Amino acid sequence: MRLTIDSDKCQGHNRCYALAPELFDVDDYGSALVIGDGTVPPELVAKARLAIANCPEFAIAEAGD
Amino acid sequence: MSDKLDQGTTSLYGPVNDWATDFDHADPEYNPNAHEIWADLRATCPVAHSDRYGGTWLPVTHADVSRIAYDTENFSSRSVVVSTAEILAEAPIGGAPPISSDPPFHHHARRLLLPPFAPKQIDPWEHDVRALCHQLIDEMADTDVVDAAVQYAQHIPVNVIARMLGFPLEDADLFRGFVHDVLEGVNKAPGVREAAFERLDAYLERQIQDHIDNPREDLTSFLMNTTIFDQPLSPEHVRGSIVLLLLAGIDTTWSAIGSSIWHLASTPGDLARLGADPDLWPTAIEEFLRVYAPVTMARMVAKDHDFNGCPMKVDDWVLLPFPAANLDPAEFDRADEVLIDREVNRHSAFGLGIHRCLGSNLARLEVRVAVETFVERFPEFELADPGTVRWSVGQIRGPRELPVRVLRRA
Ligand code: HEM
Ligand code: SF4
Numbered sequence: 001m002r003l004t005i006d007s008d009k010c011q012g013h014n015r016c017y018a019l020a021p022e023l024f025d026v027d028d029y030g031s032a033l034v035i036g037d038g039t040v041p042p043e044l045v046a047k048a049r050l051a052i053a054n055c056p057e058f059a060i061a062e063a064g065d
Numbered sequence: 066m067s068d069k070l071d072q073g074t075t076s077l078y079g080p081v082n083d084w085a086t087d088f089d090h091a092d093p094e095y096n097p098n099a100h101e102i103w104a105d106l107r108a109t110c111p112v113a114h115s116d117r118y119g120g121t122w123l124p125v126t127h128a129d130v131s132r133i134a135y136d137t138e139n140f141s142s143r144s145v146v147v148s149t150a151e152i153l154a155e156a157p158i159g160g161a162p163p164i165s166s167d168p169p170f171h172h173h174a175r176r177l178l179l180p181p182f183a184p185k186q187i188d189p190w191e192h193d194v195r196a197l198c199h200q201l202i203d204e205m206a207d208t209d210v211v212d213a214a215v216q217y218a219q220h221i222p223v224n225v226i227a228r229m230l231g232f233p234l235e236d237a238d239l240f241r242g243f244v245h246d247v248l249e250g251v252n253k254a255p256g257v258r259e260a261a262f263e264r265l266d267a268y269l270e271r272q273i274q275d276h277i278d279n280p281r282e283d284l285t286s287f288l289m290n291t292t293i294f295d296q297p298l299s300p301e302h303v304r305g306s307i308v309l310l311l312l313a314g315i316d317t318t319w320s321a322i323g324s325s326i327w328h329l330a331s332t333p334g335d336l337a338r339l340g341a342d343p344d345l346w347p348t349a350i351e352e353f354l355r356v357y358a359p360v361t362m363a364r365m366v367a368k369d370h371d372f373n374g375c376p377m378k379v380d381d382w383v384l385l386p387f388p389a390a391n392l393d394p395a396e397f398d399r400a401d402e403v404l405i406d407r408e409v410n411r412h413s414a415f416g417l418g419i420h421r422c423l424g425s426n427l428a429r430l431e432v433r434v435a436v437e438t439f440v441e442r443f444p445e446f447e448l449a450d451p452g453t454v455r456w457s458v459g460q461i462r463g464p465r466e467l468p469v470r471v472l473r474r475a
Contacts, residue, residue, distance in 0.1 A: 011417075011418065011419065011421035012179070012183075012421060012425075013415060013421055013425060014184055014425070014426060017184065018347070018429075026183060026184050026185070027183075028179075028180050028183055028185070029176065029179040029180060029183060030179050030180075030182065030183035030184060030426065050408060050409070053408075053409045053411065054409060054410060054411055055411070056411050056412070056413055056415075056417060056421075057417065057418075057421075
């Protein structure tokens, strides 16, 4: 599984960063970034799905979606 | 009734008889009964209309609220508070950038302010917020009944924002007075609201002068010295953004803290569960933000158009009740239940789209630390008397008086 963030949609609610700091970081403006290339190790897949499901702007997707 | 209270409760329009055709968000009956009113409207009239304030619409479904929040072409943020006053500020800047601004100006006014409110700047405040919460509890007399709104919730955001802006902490009462004038005093006779804004302006003038005379590092100085399009901000922009930062975080956060404590005081099962299993705090706080979302914003119709069969006309008001969207069963499972372990919770307490609450990282920090600390110090408490809880008037919803009986102290 690999995550991407649509930076046009992301408004910096930071739900993702709060729920899964292993997978997301924030820049100086409070917008989210995926860590590394967004690849999710198997043990964090559930957390990744939780972040997707809680993003109010529908900005997080699975690559290839 | 004292003059001060009276200013908040007497509507120019008189009592509401029918919420679908004559609603008034500043009627004292609206906030205490809001959940029932929205549920009724959702079933019968999902975009209500009232002739009050020159014409106001009230959509209550999640689909409509989010569609309007994202549609900055048809809906302007020129004013986000529905009132009887004439709105003189013009799009796209408005009187309090960025909240009053529309694209393309909005982006630039907002971008200036994002860094000081990003998580990495805000997280270090946790220690001070916690110390403040403990201090407020230490200062409460050892009486059975304490007021969680008056003695606790209302002080927390005021203290933090005064320090960020570099304003005197002793002026806290004054700030709460401004919040009351701007956000609660919306349906007054002509002139009353304008006079309140003049008092606020005069106060800011003095604070800005004080920053010129005694330079220091804070958000006020930052706004006075920063640039937009390579030019210093206009004096109106500086004042408007300071007003926004001063007012946007006060009764909003105070309401969210108060409503969360109100819920726990009326739901002993949830209070006991959080005491036994502190890992539930993150989902519990998001659930309180969903169900008791304090902030309804507003838009002004920018172009005549048809919205779901409603003939919207330029300069009509549209209330944007994010709290009603958060309770829509079409969007949330078991929407009307408070589930403190709700894992999937895509609520919009902090808005949707380009105006997402700029202070949301700070607000979440304050709410989480304040509610956790209250429960840590008072592991058991209950409403002293449900009849004595007093709710706010207007677009920001939360308890303004909240007497709780402390049953156990830690
Ligand atoms: C629980 C507390 C709070 C809630 C529920 C809340 C909610 C909101 C909402 C719904 C909006 C969107 C406005 C719109 O769509 O027109 C907003 C905007 C804003 N909020 Fe908050 N707020 C809270 C606390 C704060 C705090 C503590 C601050 C900072 C001091 C703050 C500063 C702002 C600013 C500056 C904007 C305008 C952003 C823009 O227009 O780009 N808020 N808030
Ligand atoms: S939750 Fe969504 S909007 Fe918020 S920071 Fe993450 S990606 Fe951006």
